[in-house]
Amino acid sequence: MAVFLNRETRVLCQGMTGWAGTYHVARMMEYGTQVVGGVTPGKGGRSHLNLPVYERVADARRETGANASIVFVPPANAAAAMIEAIEAEMPLVVTVTERIPTLDMVRVRSALKGGRTTLVGANSQGILVPGVGKLGVMATGSERPGGVGIISRSASLTSEVVAQVTAAGLGQSTTIGVGGDPIHGIGMRECLELLLEDADTECVVLIGEIGGTEEEEAAEYLAGARTSKPVIALIVGLEAPLDRRMGHAGALALSGKGDAAGKIRALEAAGVRIAPSAHLVGETVRQALAERS
Incomplete structure (x- = not known):
């Protein structure tokens, strides 16, 4: 079965009445995602996109039976929105908002500790299960149902890899954008564990980049894990200069830490097959699955 998102997932949108929430929730509904309502303080009791709008997440969850929320709240108030969902014990929260202040995250x-909520993001493109639903802002059209799980720190590269996997005659089980900010919810390692345990996932692709320790933590897990499923990685930023942020807050390699070469070495040592270039990920996945067969 898919990871995080299935046909029984009932979704709230926090910030649904804003432009971004309106546009993307409409696209999510067109794709088949079961959106059951929105939350916008000060607009409770109204209807938007033919869905009820509530003042508070707890009230919306009680009335609709929602078990997931997607956050389109602007950066200044996004942390408060996430904490409200956590306090309402929402099982899954996906946050698209980027540039949330670090101290807010x-x-x-801290609010997540000991709670029942899994947070994906912030600065996440979301979760996509082809033919079932999408919870986020990713492009659709090239995805197909299949057995390749994708975990990514990069939204644009995710779209490229999805298209390549489909072009290689394969498809995707679940695609997860963990988020590009330095402090976020669930990471590559936790997602990797879930996908390797998923019966519908035959192999996993990691899309990594400079900055942070996400890829090294995934490599550490794989070094001790016993799995027959191939893991393929694309790590970008080999030519990126040190001490300069590239693209978003999490893409920053400091001297001796977070550089692409070090991440590649750690993953290769753990048995991960490295795609030699961004345009060869699909072919690398196809070869890995062919060799496994």
């Missing part, structure tokens, strides 16, 4: 991470 520290507060969110």
